[in-house]
Amino acid sequence: MYRTVIIGGGWAGCSAAISAKKAGSEVVILEKTDMLLGLGNVGGIMRNNGRFTAAEENIALGASEVFELTDSLSRHVNIDFPGHKHASLYDVTKIEGHMRRLLKDMGIEVMLMSRAVDVEMSGRSIEKILLADGREVEGDVFMEGTGSTGPMGNCLEYGNGCSMCILRCPAFGPRVSISQRAGVPDIMGRRKDGGFGAFSGSCKLDKNSLSREVREDLERDGVKIVPLPLECINRGKLDMKVCQQYALDEFAENIVLLDTGHAKLMTPFFPLEQLRMVKGFENAKYVDPYAGGKGNSIRYLSVAERNNSMKVKNVDNLLCAGEKSGLFVGHTEAITTGSLAGHNCARHLKGLKPLELPVNLAAGDLISYANEKIKTEEGMKTRYTFAGAEFFERMIEKGLYTTSKSDIRKRVERMDLLGIYDQKII
Numbered sequence: 001m002y003r004t005v006i007i008g009g010g011w012a013g014c015s016a017a018i019s020a021k022k023a024g025s026e027v028v029i030l031e032k033t034d035m036l037l038g039l040g041n042v043g044g045i046m047r048n049n050g051r052f053t054a055a056e057e058n059i060a061l062g063a064s065e066v067f068e069l070t071d072s073l074s075r076h077v078n079i080d081f082p083g084h085k086h087a088s089l090y091d092v093t094k095i096e097g098h099m100r101r102l103l104k105d106m107g108i109e110v111m112l113m114s115r116a117v118d119v120e121m122s123g124r125s126i127e128k129i130l131l132a133d134g135r136e137v138e139g140d141v142f143m144e145g146t147g148s149t150g151p152m153g154n155c156l157e158y159g160n161g162c163s164m165c166i167l168r169c170p171a172f173g174p175r176v177s178i179s180q181r182a183g184v185p186d187i188m189g190r191r192k193d194g195g196f197g198a199f200s201g202s203c204k205l206d207k208n209s210l211s212r213e214v215r216e217d218l219e220r221d222g223v224k225i226v227p228l229p230l231e232c233i234n235r236g237k238l239d240m241k242v243c244q245q246y247a248l249d250e251f252a253e254n255i256v257l258l259d260t261g262h263a264k265l266m267t268p269f270f271p272l273e274q275l276r277m278v279k280g281f282e283n284a285k286y287v288d289p290y291a292g293g294k295g296n297s298i299r300y301l302s303v304a305e306r307n308n309s310m311k312v313k314n315v316d317n318l319l320c321a322g323e324k325s326g327l328f329v330g331h332t333e334a335i336t337t338g339s340l341a342g343h344n345c346a347r348h349l350k351g352l353k354p355l356e357l358p359v360n361l362a363a364g365d366l367i368s369y370a371n372e373k374i375k376t377e378e379g380m381k382t383r384y385t386f387a388g389a390e391f392f393e394r395m396i397e398k399g400l401y402t403t404s405k406s407d408i409r410k411r412v413e414r415m416d417l418l419g420i421y422d423q424k425i426i
């Protein structure tokens with residue numbers, strides 16, 4: 001049986017595993033921590049703005065399992081907050097266990113606490129992955145979804161130190177760029193001021209540490225907006241965050257909270273003493289990152305050069321997805337690229353031409369647009385997401401944005417791609 005080895009079990013890796021498995025490959029995921037879903041354990045926002053269109057496109061293409069999971073675990077659906085419409089918020093405290101069971105039920109092998117540190121090559125192909133503890137994992141095709149968060153050195157050099165984020169590098173070891181180990185130099189994203197990387201754009205407060213009124217409003221509405229005292233407003237933070245879709249004045253002038261199980265605070269970090277000056281936040285306490293009063297994780301320093309079928313340049317049997325495959329922000333973006341990459345792993349094993357998604361689908365346009373833009377200086381400073389900023393505007397201009405499920409399905413059908421990820425290839 002042919003084997004697909006997936007390095008990194010975030011949304012990109014899990015989605016790739018599912019589509020590769022459905023196409024008939026044996027699949028194993030190597031994940032460095034003790035949990036799947038990586039940053040998906042601290043996110044939660046789905047279906048906001050163009051992500052709705054992209055989610056429905058993916059479902060029509062056949063990547064329905066992941067969206068069934070996030071939809072079924074949504075604490076709130078169809079909510080609006082500044083600059084964003086019809087969002088749903090999955091429960092970050094529950095999603096990981098459900099994903100683990102889904103993969104197990106599908107017969108996908110998951111190797112936790114298995115940190116990839118190097119590759120063994122034969123010519124332009126990877127033969128095996130070497131793990132930090134000396135084990136070796138052989139495969140026929142490889143998919144890298146190691147994201148772009150860490151290693152800790154990046155957070156020290158380009159951020160405010162290790163913020164003790166969900167990836168827990170001090171305990172589980174640093175992220176390693178597998179494409180770089182295979183000889184392909186990483187591309188590093190930039191900030192508006194030309195510096196490298198970007199701060200993650202939100203942190204989480206323990207809901208129990210907030211006043212009853214704030215908590216009750218948040219749990220009832222899914223969103224709570226509290227104006228900040230003038231002395232606490234810091235507009236400079238808008239430029240340093242990855243999430244350009246949230247770089248709006250409303251996010252600097254107010255505390256914007258979303259109920260994802262925790263109280264998601266839509267700012268990269270916020271000094272605890274200042275936060276506690278606000279009514280209802282007198283006892284506020286961070287649950288992610290633990291040092292959210294001082295900083296956040298640094299991302300986007302490790303993108304692999306790839307083509308639009310997600311194959312990494314100059315390595316014959318390595319594909320990539322998620323943040324590893326472009327300056328993408330978001331779960332939906334990781335699922336979109338991951339599902340395609342996993343499907344193409346199976347095509348590679350069968351010697352078939354890889355699939356490229358057409359640019360008249362939002363999913364295909366995102367993949368090819370981000371790939372073109374990353375070659376330009378300005379494009380290295382931009383982040384790509386269906387949820388806002390430059391790419392969502394493009395979706396609107398190109399007529400790609402719609403919330404009509406039937407129109408989206410028809411669009412995919414017209415391309416003859418309905419259920420393509422459900423087809424067994426091997």
Ligand SMILES: Cc1cc2nc3c(=O)[nH]c(=O)nc-3n(C[C@H](O)[C@H](O)[C@H](O)COP(=O)(O)OP(=O)(O)OC[C@H]3O[C@@H](n4cnc5c(N)ncnc54)[C@H](O)[C@@H]3O)c2cc1C
Pocket residue numbers: 007008009010011012013030031032033035036037038039040042043044045046114115116117145146147148149167174175176177200201202203297321322323324328329330331332334
């Ligand atoms: C605080 C925060 C909040 C966010 N909120 C949202 C949100 O609400 N909605 C949204 O759409 N997006 C959100 N995002 C962005 C989104 O989470 C990410 O863009 C997306 O989930 C990235 O997925 P990924 O699979 O590419 O990478 P990751 O989630 O980073 O996954 C990479 C995985 O690879 C593992 N790994 C790394 N190196 C190795 C190695 N050498 N060997 C084995 N495993 C390895 C990591 O442990 C990790 O599990 C948020 C991000 C952050 C940080």
